[in-house]
Amino acid sequence: MKVTLTGLLLILCCSIGFGQLAADDxxxxxxxxxxxxxxxxxxxGTIDATGNRQIVGAGNFDDKKESKPDGNTMYEIGSVTKVFTSLLLADMAVKKQVNLDEPISKYLPASVTVPVIKGKPITLQHLASHSVGWPRMPDNWDPKDPDNPFADYTTEQLYNYVSRSNFDYAPGTWFQYSNPGYGLLGNILSLIAGKPFETLVKERICAPLGMTNTTITLNPDQxxxxxxxxxxxxxxxxxxxxPAIAGTGAIRSDINDLLTFAAANLGLVKTDLYAAMQLSHVPHISKGRNEGQVTLGWTLEKANDGDEYLWKDGxxxxxxxxxxxxxxxxxxxxILANSMNQINDLAYHILMPAVPVKPYRYIWALHDFVLETxxxxxxxxxxxxYKGMKANRSPGLVFDESQLNYVGNDLRSMKKMPAAIKIFELNTQEYPNSSTAFxxxxxxxxxxxxxxxxxENYEKAVQLDPKNAHAQWMLEQLKK
Structure with a gap:
């Protein structure tokens, strides 16, 4: 599903020469x-050292009509939200409203039991640098609508997750990317300021920078x-x-605003936020495997030629x-795009043409055929x-568990549950060692x-992957 950054970053660190591509290219x-x-x-959108911008769009952002995207087209930016959350924290630290090394228990309700591991409390800096020890996703989500999985995830559930959490190593000693950690950070900053997260972003970042289309709640024009x-x-x-974990990925924005944000982080726009931005760029912990260092929200890379790169994707x-x-x-x-397919290689190639683009190959013909049948x-x-095509090794088809899993999810969304269950059952038969399938x-x-x-099937999922925390939690709820 994803093209990881690791290979691209290896190329980045070995590449020589530099030059952004022209708009036509x-x-x-x-x-x-x-x-x-x-x-x-x-x-x-690109920006050069003089502050000059160019914006290039392709395709249609509206399925119903011709609608070429431009600098004002809005997209969900997902985890790019995190560098806004970390900037709020850095701004509060610069203004002496918080200390990065303060324990988060200082700001949370007394009902929340924050774990202290090996004598070390969890601090604000640990949350912002993904060094608490919490995993990518919380375990205790059970959405009414799986196609909008965190719409009904509550602050109480987040606090429950924090109170139950435990891990083997002290905070600050190991990098582990954590969405609940950043959700909690956004929540804490809101408690400190006495304002909703969205209001904080608009008042303390968007208003000073003149970013009018960076928001969570869209107005009719947006x-x-x-x-x-x-x-x-x-x-x-x-x-x-x-709503409960907005600080981890709830923001929507456009290229015009994000180029302004980029220019401010590069020091090309005069802003009172620059000291906070500089603080947010300071590295705190290594990602390991030569994948750079984590700052407050960003990843910092250094190439062989000495150039430093900051990136965040979502x-x-x-x-x-x-x-x-x-x-x-x-x-x-x-770069903003409206599908789940990876775009990071495009960004690296545009900024550094020595890094190649891997042309996309559509691999979902099997999914499409099964669903249409x-x-x-x-x-x-x-x-x-399906069985006939697999037996005959039909050319051009990719057989893997995600093909059938997506068919099942599509049928569930279409409220064809008996058919969805049959497809999910087939997937467990085809991939009996997959915890995800079960x-x-x-x-x-x-x-x-x-x-x-x-x-029975959650038990099988846990048996196949004892680290599948969400399946474990669901199993516990069902057995209650």
């Missing part, structure tokens, strides 16, 4: 990727400019809402985003034809009231 690249079905729309999100295989998906259910900055040469690129015939016929089947059984079958 950028359009040629991103238009080709749109045609290859990487994303329905892609918009790119809704008209919002690009519709899409899955990896191009199907329209719902927008995500995350994902939600139907969007990708990235900000990539060369701190040394004061240049940067921002279910809709046009029936699920049993679809399963028969967890998906268990969830489908749970949603149809089949508690016994749900428990």
């Amino acid at each position: 950028i359009y040629t690249i991103i238009n080709k990727e749109v045609q290859l079905k990487r994303c329905p729309s892609i918009v790119v 809704l008209k400019k919002l690009a519709g999100g899409h899955s990896e295989y191009g199907a329209p998906v719902k927008n995500w809402d995350m 994902t939600t259910g139907g969007y990708k985003s990235i900000i990539l900055l060369n701190r040394t040469k004061k240049t940067g690129v921002v 279910v809709k046009n015939k029936n699920v049993d016929k679809a399963i028969d034809e 967890e998906s089947l268990a969830d489908a059984y749970k949603r149809t009231g089949k508690k016994k079958e749900a428990i």
